[in-house]
Amino acid sequence: MATHESSAANEATRTASSNRRGPRADRTDIATGILDGARSVFARHGYQGATIRMIATEAGVDTKLVHYYHGSKSELFSAVIAATFTAEGIQDRLLKALAGDEGGWAGYLEYIITTLDDPRFGPPFISLLRSVGTHDESRTIMLRFITGQILPQIPAAHSAQGAPLELALIGAHIHGILFARYILQLPRICAATPHEIAQSAAPALEAYMAAFIAGKE
Structure with missing residues (x-):
């Protein structure tokens, strides 16, 4: 089990690293996908009921990527509201x-x-x-x-x-x-x-x- 978890963590780290080095368009797509996933989760569960894990699952990414692109849950929520007002x-x-x-x-x-x-x-x-x-x-x-x-x-x-x-x-x-x-x-x-x-x-x-x-x- 420990080996599996370590492997998963390493894979998430490689994914995050790859995205940092990848084209800007790829990074934008991931960040936008996380925002869209967060919007759906917050809509269903509210701010207090939502978790980073729920949002990561909705967006189809590792939780580390959620933190990497948007920081904490409160920062992500602020980004969702700001993005909605702007859009x-x-x-x-x-x-x-x-x-x-x-x-x-x-x-x-x-x-x-x-x-x-x-x-x-x-x-x-x-x-x-x-x-x-x-x-x-x-x-x-x-x-x-x-x-x-x-x-x-x-x-x-x-x-x-x-x-x-x-x-x-x-x-x-x-x-x-x-x-x-x-x-x-x-x-x-x-x-x-x-x-x-x-x-x-x-x-x-x-x-x-x-x-x-x-x-x-």
């Missing part, structure tokens, strides 16, 4: 909302809800949202995502005090709507379409934005 253009939509384009904040909120309603992309983020209030590591991941992925996209958020209060309130308002729809599952909010929710919430979001703009003048 779905949510960060671009945020910049457009700040500029008042593409329907402003109503368009942005409708786009986010539509994306999270999609079973291909929503479950990993929803699982994080579900555990933020009770799980310290999940809360750290969420804060790291906001401060590392969202705030850098907002020029006005770069200050010693962090994001301006009005922009933080926009984020908090949107977070509350998502929590009510996907975690509490309030019947009226669950029954509403993304468009209906966005149109109803937009005046409050735009009021925060107007206060932020007035404060800059």
Whole structure:
């Protein structure tokens, strides 16, 4: 048994080494495959229930390769969320909302809800949202995502005090709507379409934005 385990470990090491030396396209394919596998596992089991071994099995690679390409489970989860936001253009939509384009904040909120309603992309983020209030590591991941992925996209958020209060309130308002729809599952909010929710919430979001703009003048 020890010989078999040693052989398996050596094979994994040779595979990782081969991938480090191999073409960049091969390395990208492996890293992307791991992200796709992680997205599926996180969607089914949530952040706390998922394991690196599950993700490696889903991606068809050794666990060492998961760590090699993406680090710890929390780092991998952050990468999954960031990749989803980038692939779905949510960060671009945020910049457009700040500029008042593409329907402003109503368009942005409708786009986010539509994306999270999609079973291909929503479950990993929803699982994080579900555990933020009770799980310290999940809360750290969420804060790291906001401060590392969202705030850098907002020029006005770069200050010693962090994001301006009005922009933080926009984020908090949107977070509350998502929590009510996907975690509490309030019947009226669950029954509403993304468009209906966005149109109803937009005046409050735009009021925060107007206060932020007035404060800059």
